Amino acid sequence: MSYKHLKIEKKWQKNWQDSNLYLSQKDKKKEKYYILDMFPYPSGDGLHVGHPKGYIASDIISRLKMMQGYSVLHPMGFDAFGLPAENYAIKNKVNPKTSTEKNIKVYKKQLEILGFSYDWSREIRTTDPDYYKWTQWIFLQMYKKGLAYQSNEPINWCPDCKTGLANEDLEDGRCERCNSLVEKKSIRQWVLKITDYAERLLKDLDKLNQWEEAILEMQRNWIGRSHGVVINFKIKEDSESVDVFTTRLDTIYGCSYLVLSPEHPLIEKLSAKIDNWSETEEYIKSCQQKSDLERTKNNNEKTGVKLTGLSAINPFSKEEIPIFIADYVLSSYGTGAVMAVPAHDERDFQFAQKYNLAIKYVVRPDEKNYDDSLVYTGEGYLKDSGKYSKLHSKEAREKMLAFLKQKKLGKEKVNYKLNDWVFSRQRYWGEPIPIIHCKSCGVVPVPEKDLPVKLPIVKNYQPTGTGQSPLEKIDSWVNVSCPKCQKPAKRETNTMPQWAGSCWYYLRYMDSKNDKELVSKEKEKYWSPVDFYIGGAEHATRHLIYARFWHKFLYDIGVVSELEPFKKFRSVGLIMGEDGRKMSKRWGNVVNPDDMVKKYGADSLRVYAMFMGPFEQVNTWNSRSLNGAYKFLEKIFNIYTNYNNKKEKLDIKVQKQLHKTIKKIENDIVDLKFNTAVSSLMILTNLLNDYLKKHDCWPINKDERKAFLQILAPFAPHISEELWQGLGQKKSIFRSTWPKYKKELLSDQEVEIGVQVNGKLRARILVNSTDKEKDVWEKINQNETLKKWLEGKEVVKKIYVPQKIFNIVVK
RNA sequence: GCCGCGGUGGCGGAAUUGGUAGACGCGUUGGACUUAAAAUCCAAUGAUAUUUUUUAUCGUGGGAGUUCGAUUCUCCCCCGCGGCACCA
Numbered sequence: 001m002s003y004k005h006l007k008i009e010k011k012w013q014k015n016w017q018d019s020n021l022y023l024s025q026k027d028k029k030k031e032k033y034y035i036l037d038m039f040p041y042p043s044g045d046g047l048h049v050g051h052p053k054g055y056i057a058s059d060i061i062s063r064l065k066m067m068q069g070y071s072v073l074h075p076m077g078f079d080a081f082g083l084p085a086e087n088y089a090i091k092n093k094v095n096p097k098t099s100t101e102k103n104i105k106v107y108k109k110q111l112e113i114l115g116f117s118y119d120w121s122r123e124i125r126t127t128d129p130d131y132y133k134w135t136q137w138i139f140l141q142m143y144k145k146g147l148a149y150q151s152n153e154p155i156n157w158c159p160d161c162k163t164g165l166a167n168e169d170l171e172d173g174r175c176e177r178c179n180s181l182v183e184k185k186s187i188r189q190w191v192l193k194i195t196d197y198a199e200r201l202l203k204d205l206d207k208l209n210q211w212e213e214a215i216l217e218m219q220r221n222w223i224g225r226s227h228g229v230v231i232n233f234k235i236k237e238d239s240e241s242v243d244v245f246t247t248r249l250d251t252i253y254g255c256s257y258l259v260l261s262p263e264h265p266l267i268e269k270l271s272a273k274i275d276n277w278s279e280t281e282e283y284i285k286s287c288q289q290k291s292d293l294e295r296t297k298n299n300n301e302k303t304g305v306k307l308t309g310l311s312a313i314n315p316f317s318k319e320e321i322p323i324f325i326a327d328y329v330l331s332s333y334g335t336g337a338v339m340a341v342p343a344h345d346e347r348d349f350q351f352a353q354k355y356n357l358a359i360k361y362v363v364r365p366d367e368k369n370y371d372d373s374l375v376y377t378g379e380g381y382l383k384d385s386g387k388y389s390k391l392h393s394k395e396a397r398e399k400m401l402a403f404l405k406q407k408k409l410g411k412e413k414v415n416y417k418l419n420d421w422v423f424s425r426q427r428y429w430g431e432p433i434p435i436i437h438c439k440s441c442g443v444v445p446v447p448e449k450d451l452p453v454k455l456p457i458v459k460n461y462q463p464t465g466t467g468q469s470p471l472e473k474i475d476s477w478v479n480v481s482c483p484k485c486q487k488p489a490k491r492e493t494n495t496m497p498q499w500a501g502s503c504w505y506y507l508r509y510m511d512s513k514n515d516k517e518l519v520s521k522e523k524e525k526y527w528s529p530v531d532f533y534i535g536g537a538e539h540a541t542r543h544l545i546y547a548r549f550w551h552k553f554l555y556d557i558g559v560v561s562e563l564e565p566f567k568k569f570r571s572v573g574l575i576m577g578e579d580g581r582k583m584s585k586r587w588g589n590v591v592n593p594d595d596m597v598k599k600y601g602a603d604s605l606r607v608y609a610m611f612m613g614p615f616e617q618v619n620t621w622n623s624r625s626l627n628g629a630y631k632f633l634e635k636i637f638n639i640y641t642n643y644n645n646k647k648e649k650l651d652i653k654v655q656k657q658l659h660k661t662i663k664k665i666e667n668d669i670v671d672l673k674f675n676t677a678v679s680s681l682m683i684l685t686n687l688l689n690d691y692l693k694k695h696d697c698w699p700i701n702k703d704e705r706k707a708f709l710q711i712l713a714p715f716a717p718h719i720s721e722e723l724w725q726g727l728g729q730k731k732s733i734f735r736s737t738w739p740k741y742k743k744e745l746l747s748d749q750e751v752e753i754g755v756q757v758n759g760k761l762r763a764r765i766l767v768n769s770t771d772k773e774k775d776v777w778e779k780i781n782q783n784e785t786l787k788k789w790l791e792g793k794e795v796v797k798k799i800y801v802p803q804k805i806f807n808i809v810v811k
Numbered sequence: 812g813c814c815g816c817g818g819u820g821g822c823g824g825a826a827u828u829g830g831u832a833g834a835c836g837c838g839u840u841g842g843a844c845u846u847a848a849a850a851u852c853c854a855a856u857g858a859u860a861u862u863u864u865u866u867a868u869c870g871u872g873g874g875a876g877u878u879c880g881a882u883u884c885u886c887c888c889c890c891g892c893g894g895c896a897c898c899a
Binding site: 326340754 | 812813814815816817822823824825826830831834835836837838851878879880892893894895896897898899
């Protein structure tokens with residue numbers, strides 16, 4: 001008999017589906033385990049061989065937990081709204097609904113042939129009205145709590161996608177989807193007040209001790225908390241004043257000028273008093289023309305204009321200082337104005353050098369020798385700072401703040417880099433925002449009973465580029481009567497961004513068919529939180545922040561019971577093409593999983609993907625290595641079929657290896673060390689194979705032969721099930737109980753240890769686990785090679801690490 | 812520039828409360844089988860030197876240090892990847 005992977009895999013996939021093996025059931029007697037993948041975005045290209053890597057890992061964990069007696073929830077669905085799906089549809093001249101459905105079909109098929117244990121009865125699609133009804137419902141709750149508001153602030157605008165974008169949608173100042181340079185544009189938009197949750201989003205990261213540190217760091221940086229002081233600077237020539245934000249109040253005696261961002265509202269107000277107004281105006285204009293990218297690109301090349309005729313008063317030194325406008329100060333952060341301290345800030349230093357401004361050193365480092373001609377950004381002791389001189393930075397800040405508070409010229413302030421979430425898109429393919437605009441009542445939320453606000457099926461859904469959504473043109477949909485006053489009113493035509501649906505989908509799986517609630521309290525309590533979440537690291541500062549934000553909001557309004565949605569998160573490393581580049585049609589290096597499954601089988605593909613290297617690391621695809629995985633499985637297949645009826649002659653060495661492997665597999669899977677888990681299965685297989693060939697009988701008993709298949713089963717489910725049945729088992733291997741290893745079989749009686757002389761390995765000797773240092777020393781003295789190294793030498797010291805090494809120091 | 816991760820044979824990688832570096836796999840080489848090839852099986856495979864079995868020296872990005880002993884710890888430097896980036 002030979003290993004016919006195609007036949008075996010097809011047979012068991014059907015069998016498992018028919019026998020409802022994967023239906024997750026709430027079972028109060030069992031402990032629950034919720035293992036989740038980031039659901040895919042079904043693009044037109046289908047899956048390439050790298051995509052399933054994370055799914056394979058979660059499937060392995062899911063199957064292990066199943067066998068360990070957990071009630072497992074392992075669902076899957078599709079995140080199908082958004083720009084890529086819409087752009088794909090426009091390009092191929094079909095309705096996005098049609099193309100999305102088609103793409104999902106392809107994806108499902110591809111996932112099925114890989115043998116994943118998803119409970120498809122819980123499948124969700126973000127584009128399904130029964131689903132987005134609740135996405136809209138959450139939006140309404142946010143609106144009611146004042147967390148969704150309209151704004152006309154300038155936002156990022158992609159000229160190609162013709163829509164506004166959130167900061168999270170940008171990559172290096174470009175649209176993350178189409179790579180176009182993003183512009184600033186002022187249009188009416190809906191914004192979610194994520195900044196209200198900034199503090200909690202940051203603080204609760206400390207609770208996520210089962211997340212990777214790298215991801216937590218990314219989120220911390222993205223939130224970007226900084227604690228400082230807002231100081232009020234009076235303007236000498238006017239009653240107006242300027243607020244600046246600084247974290248280094250201790251350097252204020254070194255402040256030699258103020259800088260306002262070009263967008264600062266005060267400039268307009270003071271225009272009459274600015275002597276060089278035309279020059280100022282021109283500079284502001286030139287800044288407006290620059291994109292964000294241009295503004296930040298040459299960050300060593302500072303530009304600015306002095307506002308002549310105006311000066312500010314330093315509240316501490318009472319000194320008169322000039323005021324500048326310069327685009328190195330951002331309007332979107334802090335107060336949009338800073339106090340410049342060239343001696344202790346790199347940017348101010350560059351600016352001051354260019355415009356010949358005073359550089360006053362007021363903080364000196366602890367060391368005696370320091371160079372007074374360079375910038376010093378660290379802390380230290382103050383000098384030339386009035387009565388604060390000689391104080392340390394930290395102490396000075398406290399005393400100075402007390403002074404400011406007393407004079408009502410300043411207060412503590414915490415700032416975040418995180419901005420509110422620009423939540424509307426001027427596009428068709430998204431959840432309609434459930435709002436009605438009425439001339440007399442203003443903004444009126446759609447009553448909950450009228451949800452979902454269905455996205456109309458239309459012929460023309462091309463983006464308009466006018467800042468209006470294409471929905472604007474569909475009169476029959478737009479024109480409604482106001483829910484409050486019944487007079488004619490219009491629907492909000494902007495749609496939600498791609499990320500909306502994925503903010504809460506993990507909750508819906510718990511109770512996917514519920515038409516009364518988003519999720520029932522009871523089911524939410526049982527399944528929450530997600531125990532293990534696996535997905536791409538690129539979502540660290542997008543989906544993973546958004547979802548945490550929504551979850552916390554849902555917690556606040558009593559919908560969920562946990563503060564954090566995902567208990568453990570691990571990111572999956574990409575699989576690169578054989579040429580080392582990202583798999584892409586552009587490079588022609590895409591490997592299709594369907595072809596690989598046909599040739600080598602799903603089991604081989606699964607084993608290989610896990611064996612490639614550390615799960616979180618980037619790996620390069622290699623089809624020849626995949627064949628190695630195939631050979632490994634074939635070897636197992638041959639062992640179990642060719643030697644099925646052979647007698648047993650137990651061998652303790654092989655048995656020990658088996659029990660060690662059971663333990664290793666258990667531990668490695670939970671730690672995501674799949675590569676070493678597979679390796680240990682290979683070692684065991686080789687050992688078994690060699691023994692059977694040599695002795696023509698089994699070194700392990702039947703239970704142990706079963707156990708071997710059980711520990712292989714999460715990795716290669718089909719072949720394991722087939723061979724399991726071959727051992728006469730009637731029930732599925734995944735309904736069997738995970739084998740227990742025997743502790744007494746984990747340690748070896750005899751071990752080889754290294755013997756070193758002066759730290760250099762000179763020989764290896766066998767010792768018994770019961771041997772004392774004295775016994776080992778005796779063996780060393782009998783060893784011929786070692787005699788050579790020890791003869792005529794004086795032994796100064798002996799170091800014995802039991803079972804490991806013996807080091808002899810000689811003179 | 813800042814933050815995070817990493818650098819080990821021809822290749823993917825294994826081994827870190829400091830204790831025999833290179834597990835496992837790929838590839839390569841030699842052999843068996845075959846008319847031949849593929850597949851399969853057996854053996855070898857870090858480098859250098861040496862007369863073969865031998866044995867010695869070197870070897871985990873580079874340099875220093877701690878230690879009986881360093882891939883692992885400390886300091887300095889170089890390179891790669893990812894994230895952030897004029898955030899005051």
